[in-house]
Amino acid sequence: MSVESAIDHDELRPVVRGVLARECSPAVVRDAFDDPLGAHEPLWATMVDLGWTGIGVAEDHGGAGGSLADLAVVAAELGRALAPGAFVTSAVLAAEALAGGADLARSRWLPAVAAGSVRATVAVTGRTGRAAADDVEVVATPDGGGYRLEGTARWVPDAGAAQVVMVAATDPDGWPVLVAVDSGGVGATPVAMLDPTRRLGTVAFDGVRVEGDAVLARGDDAVRLLARLADVGAAFAAVDALGVAERVLELTTTYAGERMQFDRPIGSFQAVKHRCADMLISVETTRVAVDHAIGRLGDGDAPAEVSTAKAWAGDAAALVAGAGIQLHGGIGYTWEHDMHLFQKRAKLDQVLYGDSRWHLRRLADLIFSPAIEPT
Amino acid sequence: MIDDHVVGLDDFRHQVRSWCEEHVPSDWKSSQHSAPGHEVVAFQRWWFQELRAAGYAPAHWPEEWGGPGLDLPHQVVVHEEFSRASAPHLGAFLISLHHTPATLEVGGTDEQRRRHLPAILDGQLWCQGFSEPNAGSDLASLRTRAVRDGDTYVVNGQKVWSSGAHYSDRCLLLARTDPDVPKRKGISYFLLDLHTDGVEVRPIRQATGQAEFCELFLTDVGIPVADRVGEEGEGWRIAQATLSAERGPAVLDLAEEMRSALVSLIDLAGRVSLPGQSEPALADPAVRERLAGFHSEVEVLRLLCSRTLENLLRRGGAGPESSIMKVYYSELLQRLTEFGAELAGIDAHLDGRKPIFSGWTSGRWLIDHIGSWEWTIAAGTNEIQRTVIGERVLGLPREPQP
Numbered sequence: 001m002s003v004e005s006a007i008d009h010d011e012l013r014p015v016v017r018g019v020l021a022r023e024c025s026p027a028v029v030r031d032a033f034d035d036p037l038g039a040h041e042p043l044w045a046t047m048v049d050l051g052w053t054g055i056g057v058a059e060d061h062g063g064a065g066g067s068l069a070d071l072a073v074v075a076a077e078l079g080r081a082l083a084p085g086a087f088v089t090s091a092v093l094a095a096e097a098l099a100g101g102a103d104l105a106r107s108r109w110l111p112a113v114a115a116g117s118v119r120a121t122v123a124v125t126g127r128t129g130r131a132a133a134d135d136v137e138v139v140a141t142p143d144g145g146g147y148r149l150e151g152t153a154r155w156v157p158d159a160g161a162a163q164v165v166m167v168a169a170t171d172p173d174g175w176p177v178l179v180a181v182d183s184g185g186v187g188a189t190p191v192a193m194l195d196p197t198r199r200l201g202t203v204a205f206d207g208v209r210v211e212g213d214a215v216l217a218r219g220d221d222a223v224r225l226l227a228r229l230a231d232v233g234a235a236f237a238a239v240d241a242l243g244v245a246e247r248v249l250e251l252t253t254t255y256a257g258e259r260m261q262f263d264r265p266i267g268s269f270q271a272v273k274h275r276c277a278d279m280l281i282s283v284e285t286t287r288v289a290v291d292h293a294i295g296r297l298g299d300g301d302a303p304a305e306v307s308t309a310k311a312w313a314g315d316a317a318a319l320v321a322g323a324g325i326q327l328h329g330g331i332g333y334t335w336e337h338d339m340h341l342f343q344k345r346a347k348l349d350q351v352l353y354g355d356s357r358w359h360l361r362r363l364a365d366l367i368f369s370p371a372i373e374p375t
Numbered sequence: 376m377i378d379d380h381v382v383g384l385d386d387f388r389h390q391v392r393s394w395c396e397e398h399v400p401s402d403w404k405s406s407q408h409s410a411p412g413h414e415v416v417a418f419q420r421w422w423f424q425e426l427r428a429a430g431y432a433p434a435h436w437p438e439e440w441g442g443p444g445l446d447l448p449h450q451v452v453v454h455e456e457f458s459r460a461s462a463p464h465l466g467a468f469l470i471s472l473h474h475t476p477a478t479l480e481v482g483g484t485d486e487q488r489r490r491h492l493p494a495i496l497d498g499q500l501w502c503q504g505f506s507e508p509n510a511g512s513d514l515a516s517l518r519t520r521a522v523r524d525g526d527t528y529v530v531n532g533q534k535v536w537s538s539g540a541h542y543s544d545r546c547l548l549l550a551r552t553d554p555d556v557p558k559r560k561g562i563s564y565f566l567l568d569l570h571t572d573g574v575e576v577r578p579i580r581q582a583t584g585q586a587e588f589c590e591l592f593l594t595d596v597g598i599p600v601a602d603r604v605g606e607e608g609e610g611w612r613i614a615q616a617t618l619s620a621e622r623g624p625a626v627l628d629l630a631e632e633m634r635s636a637l638v639s640l641i642d643l644a645g646r647v648s649l650p651g652q653s654e655p656a657l658a659d660p661a662v663r664e665r666l667a668g669f670h671s672e673v674e675v676l677r678l679l680c681s682r683t684l685e686n687l688l689r690r691g692g693a694g695p696e697s698s699i700m701k702v703y704y705s706e707l708l709q710r711l712t713e714f715g716a717e718l719a720g721i722d723a724h725l726d727g728r729k730p731i732f733s734g735w736t737s738g739r740w741l742i743d744h745i746g747s748w749e750w751t752i753a754a755g756t757n758e759i760q761r762t763v764i765g766e767r768v769l770g771l772p773r774e775p776q777p
Contacts (some may be wrong), residue, residue, distance in 0.1 A: 148384045178587075257770070257771055264772070267771035267772050268771065268773060269774075270761075270762060270774065272771075273769075273771050274761040275763045275767035277702075277762075277768075278761070280764055281764075284696070285679060287673045288675060288679050289674070291674050298495075304378075305674075307672070310670055311671060361663065361664060364666060364667040366640075368663060
């Protein structure tokens with residue numbers, strides 16, 4: 001089923017890293033704090049020019065026909081760089097929603113999302129931040145061939161910067177429905193997050209009407225598509241966490257090799273060195289778990305692999321970020337240092353699209369259910 | 376329940392699976408359980424020949440060594456299927472199949488390879504004589520002396536932690552040939568025939584109750600110059616190849632063994648109840664969450680193992696990142712066996728033994744847990760490994776030398 005990617009990751013990665021070094025420096029990351037949309041237009045324009053927004057979109061919709069693994073290379077670099085902006089939201093999640101949705105909505109929006117001329121987002125989560133029908137708080141009442149939407153979607157990524165929103169709702173019978181809504185007709189309110197590198201918002205629907213041609217999926221199709229978005233969202237939160245953890249380890253190792261105390265670099269002390277070794281073990285184990293999940297998800301559904309990777313990466317990155325602050329000492333605890341940004345980003349990755357405990361419980365249900373049937 | 380990681384070798388997998396169905400003795404665990412050590416060794420020798428005849432062992436040996444010449448995905452399938460079939464372990468052959476060929480590959484002559492590799496295929500057992508009472512983590516300070524006298528070295532000293540020496544024919548031996556140069560430079564490498572006069576082997580009983588390790592006392596032992604590996608003074612370098620062997624293809628077996636252990640653990644959780652509960656432990660949310668956590672960790676171990684081996688094949692020779700494998704494996708083993716003992720409850724404390732060379736996950740959970748320290752201590756303690764990772768992988772500054 002899987003198509004071998006034509007993109008060489010060992011070539012793509014340094015290109016992305018180089019672009020981000022120029023256009024997403026720590027100073028740029030901090031300048032974006034004050035931008036309520038957090039859109040960071042120059043970086044977005046560069047990504048569009050380089051064709052990154054179309055990497056994962058099929059060629060007949062104007063994309064490069066790449067894989068989730070190709071997108072993950074970019075996404076991990078964005079995590080490393082603490083990058084603001086809607087790349088994963090639009091080019092991964094919304095593109096996935098459109099690609100898996102009905103023909104009319106797909107042909108209308110996907111080419112624009114691939115070209116980057118439109119930024120799209122997904123409003124698929126409710127109060128607890130999971131993408132699941134039992135968490136969704138938007139109700140879709142059938143109205144002609146389309147629906148009328150009432151309710152609130154929460155934790156919507158890049159809600160303010162998006163021109164189109166893929167909304168998950170439930171119909172009066174409790175079935176999920178996915179529709180594409182022009183953001184002009186809805187009210188997006190930014191939510192101030194502790195992680196200043198990202199933008200989440202609340203999107204309220206107050207009787208918004210959507211036509212039948214804007215329906216992405218309903219019934220069983222919607223169940224499948226929502227599950228797919230939940231797993232792609234979880235997997236890419238894990239990818240972001242991997243990037244964060246990698247970078248924290250690099251910065252910490254460099255610092256430990258330079259910072260002198262007792263006339264020695266602190267990294268020559270075993271207490272510090274061994275903690276760095278543990279950070280590396282966390283990073284490398286995260287890498288194999290995340291790569292495996294992304295690979296399997298590219299071939300089809302992979303809930304067990306995604307839950308493994310999400311629980312693992314979320315906890316590992318939070319641990320690594322905490323160790324990074326500890327080993328930097330007082331300077332790592334200051335606002336001017338980047339360590340707290342990595343920690344906040346890692347902590348948000350840990351909870352987005354289901355926290356570690358939720359994923360472990362799901363994993364248990366996936367793998368142990370047959371074993372507790374009465375014998 | 377637990378996925379195979381290699382896809383697309385279905386025909387080969389079916390072939391291995393049906394071979395296992397036909398050949399794995401159904402009663403081997405019970406028949407081996409209380410067998411004395413020499414019977415265990417004889418059984419494993421027989422099983423090794425069965426595997427050889429079928430072309431599955433030594434799975435990682437290339438054709439030029441007389442092995443089946445399987446590529447890595449085929450090796451993974453072999454180990455996955457052996458694990459699925461709960462096939463007997465080849466614990467007695469660890470050094471013979473991994474350390475000895477890795478050593479001879481790096482430091483041996485064609486003549487040495489021609490002499491020893493076929494003997495191993497015929498069932499010869501090897502052990503390792505590296506550590507000494509005063510040279511454990513600081514291996515380079517070893518004091519066993521080898522003094523050349525014509526075509527022979529005369530060796531005196533004491534070795535310790537030689538696993539399986541009491542059943543072995545030969546020993547990978549490090550001894551000091553030059554005491555006047557810096558300690559790593561004065562070490563040479565020998566292939567000692569354990570049947571030589573002056574070699575005394577004394578088993579050591581371990582915390583698990585088994586006697587798998589031995590002390591070696593060497594008194595005026597003669598070793599022919601032809602049994603030296605490499606030049607004089609090259610012993611330390613060649614020993615690195617020996618040590619990296621256990622972080623090479625040997626880990627495939629360990630990773631798949633851990634997968635079997637997880638299956639046993641889940642099975643246990645389905646059979647036992649927690650104190651004061653009537654439902655199986657597997658219905659308890661906290662137990663389920665911990666088991667799911669172990670499932671993740673075992674999956675990560677298997678993936679890490681494959682990644683390490685891919686890198687090894689690409690570059691030739693295990694890099695220091697194989698230390699990551701060792702630390703991760705051994706600490707997971709410790710936690711997983713501890714949870715097994717916890718689930719088994721007070722029954723796990725009933726006196727019991729496991730046969731020697733039976734691996735580290737026999738399903739006697741408390742014994743396995745106690746035995747797991749063998750992995751966190753042996754082959755360079757995890758503290759040493761973390762220093763190796765810090766210095767050689769991350770490039771952190773070395774500890775100042777006194």
